[in-house]
Amino acid sequence: MLVLGIESSCDETAAAVVEDGARILSSVVASQVPTHEKYGGVVPELASREHLRKISPIVDEALRQAAVGLEEIDAFAVTEGPGLIGSLLVGVVYGKALARALGKPLVGVNHLEGHIHAVLLEYKMAQREEPAAETPELPAVTLVVSGGHTSLFFVETRSRNGAPVFSYRPLGQTRDDAAGEAFDKVAKLLALGYPGGPIIDRLAVFGNAHAVEFGRVKMKGNPLDFSFSGLKTAVLYRVRGTELAIEADARRAWRKAAGRVTIDDLRAHCSQATLDLAASFQQAVVTDLIERTLAAAETARVQTILVSGGVACNSLLRRQFAQAGRARALQVFFPSPVLSTDNAAMIAAAGYYKLRAGQRADHHLTAHASFPLGT
Ligand code: KG4
Ligand code: ZN
Numbered sequence: 001m002l003v004l005g006i007e008s009s010c011d012e013t014a015a016a017v018v019e020d021g022a023r024i025l026s027s028v029v030a031s032q033v034p035t036h037e038k039y040g041g042v043v044p045e046l047a048s049r050e051h052l053r054k055i056s057p058i059v060d061e062a063l064r065q066a067a068v069g070l071e072e073i074d075a076f077a078v079t080e081g082p083g084l085i086g087s088l089l090v091g092v093v094y095g096k097a098l099a100r101a102l103g104k105p106l107v108g109v110n111h112l113e114g115h116i117h118a119v120l121l122e123y124k125m126a127q128r129e130e131p132a133a134e135t136p137e138l139p140a141v142t143l144v145v146s147g148g149h150t151s152l153f154f155v156e157t158r159s160r161n162g163a164p165v166f167s168y169r170p171l172g173q174t175r176d177d178a179a180g181e182a183f184d185k186v187a188k189l190l191a192l193g194y195p196g197g198p199i200i201d202r203l204a205v206f207g208n209a210h211a212v213e214f215g216r217v218k219m220k221g222n223p224l225d226f227s228f229s230g231l232k233t234a235v236l237y238r239v240r241g242t243e244l245a246i247e248a249d250a251r252r253a254w255r256k257a258a259g260r261v262t263i264d265d266l267r268a269h270c271s272q273a274t275l276d277l278a279a280s281f282q283q284a285v286v287t288d289l290i291e292r293t294l295a296a297a298e299t300a301r302v303q304t305i306l307v308s309g310g311v312a313c314n315s316l317l318r319r320q321f322a323q324a325g326r327a328r329a330l331q332v333f334f335p336s337p338v339l340s341t342d343n344a345a346m347i348a349a350a351g352y353y354k355l356r357a358g359q360r361a362d363h364h365l366t367a368h369a370s371f372p373l374g375t
Helices: 033-039 044-066 085-100 109-130 177-189 196-206 227-238 241-260 265-267 274-301 315-328 346-354
Strands: 002-007 012-019 023-031 076-079 108-109 140-146 150-160 163-173 304-309 329-332
Touching: 002 108, 002 346, 023 044, 023 109, 023 163, 033 044, 044 085, 076 085, 076 109, 076 346, 085 108, 085 274, 108 109, 108 346, 109 140, 109 150, 109 163, 109 304, 109 329, 109 346, 140 274, 150 274, 163 274, 163 346, 177 196, 177 227, 177 274, 196 265, 196 274, 196 315, 196 346, 227 241, 227 274, 227 315, 241 274, 274 304, 304 315, 315 329
Parallel strands: 002 076, 076 108, 140 304, 304 329
Antiparallel strands: 002 012, 012 023, 140 150, 150 163
């Protein structure tokens, strides 16, 4: 079954062709970073306008790279939520129009479910190459951690009429900022650039991650919930009214005049105290993400952890999660970086299983800004 996936929930316009939920024939992602960079965050109105401009050429490019015609596509899968409503609508309407025009099935996919399937897809592909390759065993606990989400789910699968049916149970989620959002806001405060996650990841290598000890966040109620706004404010208090703020202002002016800068340039414009602060902030986020996920795995009594979403690209998170997993005999799986950030292959893969389970969307399919996954 060839599924064409469409993703437009935030600031990436993406289309992909995936065969049988396991082989990526093409995955095209058009990033809007240059559009939003100067604002230090995604501007919803600009995002939907960009999606409108790009959706048609991106879908064409996905078909071209897959070397298939539109008439060969068996079904369409489109992200229906959660996300920016104007952005989501572009993908939903485009997917509906294609399915309707071709008389092919359409299915709506939850963006978070897509991120979870990114990990499964990654290892299915690896297994095609190398049958003995390790693959995730379900049930699992999954951490979806990105610019818009920080959520833990219990995921399991059962077979219905020979087709796997996935189900998800929310275990915890952020009560304020998402982890990626915290990276982006701290990078903005320190005038390091946008998006902040990958920049802090690369700069932190030059800082001392234990220079600043941020207290652990204790959550009242559900201990598997997250909160990152306090950490972001703690960084703000360390900067405001100090040399670090003067330095950040100077860096902001330099960056504006310099245009595109390399990490080496940026590092040369950062004091050791700034690098230490960035590294310590990253360590605090990573420790928090790992500890709560391990606690969730213990509570749910699973041996498998899946990590996905843009922040899953973070090199410290990958390294320390792998170490923690080894120490506890847990299997921890990440997608490759291109499948960690927003893409449409994960939507096509998630959609494939829904289609196999008999799910179909009709003309009522619409976008949902808020769209909880699981019950
Ligand atoms: O999954 P994604 O592409 O979009 C959302 O659904 O939000 O994630 C984007 C987020 C941004 O906040 C970005 O700063 C963060 O992922 N990110 C990272 C890294 N690469 C991307 N955060 C930390 N370290 C990274 N290497
Ligand atoms: Zn995402």
